[in-house]
Amino acid sequence: MxxxxxxxxxxxxxxxxxxxxxxxxxxxxxxxxxxxxxxxxxxxxxxxxxxxxxxxxxxxxxxxxxxxxxxxxxxxxxxxxxxxxxxAGEEPPRDRGTSGHVPPGILRVLDRLYDAAAQVTNDWGDILAQNALAAALVGDVSARPPADRNMVRRFFTERPGPSLTPAADRERHARTHVANLRAVLAARPDDPGPAALVAELRSGSAEFAALWEAHEVAVQRSSITRFEHPMVGLLELECEVLLSAEHAQRLIVYTAQPGTESYERLELLRVLGLQDLTV
CATH class of the missing domain: 1.10.260.40 (lambda repressor-like DNA-binding domains)
Known part of the structure; x- marks a missing residue:
């Protein structure tokens, strides 16, 4: 070094x-x-x-x-x-598929979305960066080991226990996760990341394995997403997904319609989250 x-x-x-x-x-x-x-x-x-x-x-x-x-x-x-x-005397990452390095331009956009919950993921679910409101909404991943930052893995392996996903929405989210992962794996069969995740979940989650056999395919797109948050209650948010094809990454932004109860709760969560970050 x-x-x-x-x-x-x-x-x-x-x-x-x-x-x-x-x-x-x-x-x-x-x-x-x-x-x-x-x-x-x-x-x-x-x-x-x-x-x-x-x-x-x-x-x-x-x-x-x-x-x-x-x-x-x-x-x-x-x-x-x-x-x-x-x-530092290290070989730089050689991204054989998805990159874990978030481009500076995407990070600058993320930083400026102070009143929206926003995070950057790769296309198979690893959370690469979050703003403060996203950390307050879905949990701060910065201190977690890399393997514990994947949304799909956590979705299928963290039960039983409290969940941010309302029970009525779980089946739809599960199918969306699996269908997106199948599309990613088909597009990049030699990428070791999604391939290893699929193998792990097929052997470790009966729910995932059953959905995988259904062979549904769908790329994650904009939608309405509900969160059952332990601090502020139910949030119904508009989820916009912006794609970075070059880096196989997604900027996911959650906002609420002004004047709605979800908007007021998201604003409350922003204040509570910022307070929590200062202790």
Missing amino acids: DRNEFADFLRRCRARLAPTDVGLGPGARRRTPGLRREEVAQLTGMSTDYYARLEQARGPRPSRQMLTALARALRLTDDERDHLFHL
């Missing part, structure tokens, strides 16, 4: 970002341009001390998961992400 070059690259990438570039408020006047170290640490889920040591060329060699988090927090392009990995 080239610690000096790694540290210099981190400092320069941090200096070129404004707080508004990453969805943060401008805050008090800053003596120097760019994000503060503690803000980058917050965005990556590491301690400020750990990040400071990386910038001072005296930190430990970061894990691949941490490098990915840094690339996302600093809004690196694919080329810059690969450079960061090389400086």
Whole structure:
């Protein structure tokens, strides 16, 4: 690992970002341009001390998961992400199918949707990035291990227990998840991610296996989605799905019709979620 070059690259990438570039408020006047170290640490889920040591060329060699988090927090392009990995002495991810690296432009859109719940997923269900309201709505995935960030896996393996999906809607959601996954697998049969997920769920979930045998195919599209949220109650939200074909990713945005009870509850959840983030 080239610690000096790694540290210099981190400092320069941090200096070129404004707080508004990453969805943060401008805050008090800053003596120097760019994000503060503690803000980058917050965005990556590491301690400020750990990040400071990386910038001072005296930190430990970061894990691949941490490098990915840094690339996302600093809004690196694919080329810059690969450079960061090389400086750390790691081989960059070679995305044989779907990419886990969210393009900076998509992240900027995500950051600006402060009054809508929005998250970026790959096309087979891994949640790659969330804004604060999405974390409050469906749960913050940032601290979960990578295998626990897949929506389809969690849907079919977390029972019994409380669910955000109303019981009356479960069958429809289950069929949609399976039909979408079948379409993805057929489009990219050599992609190891969706193939492994299908194999795992066919052997581990009788519900999934039965639906898979039905051979239904459908790509996830915009819809009306209901959530039974433990804090604010039932929400009926408009789900818009925006596609990034190049990266096989989706920006999923949940909004409510103004003037409705769901709109008021989503606004309440936004306030409660932001309060929770400050404790």
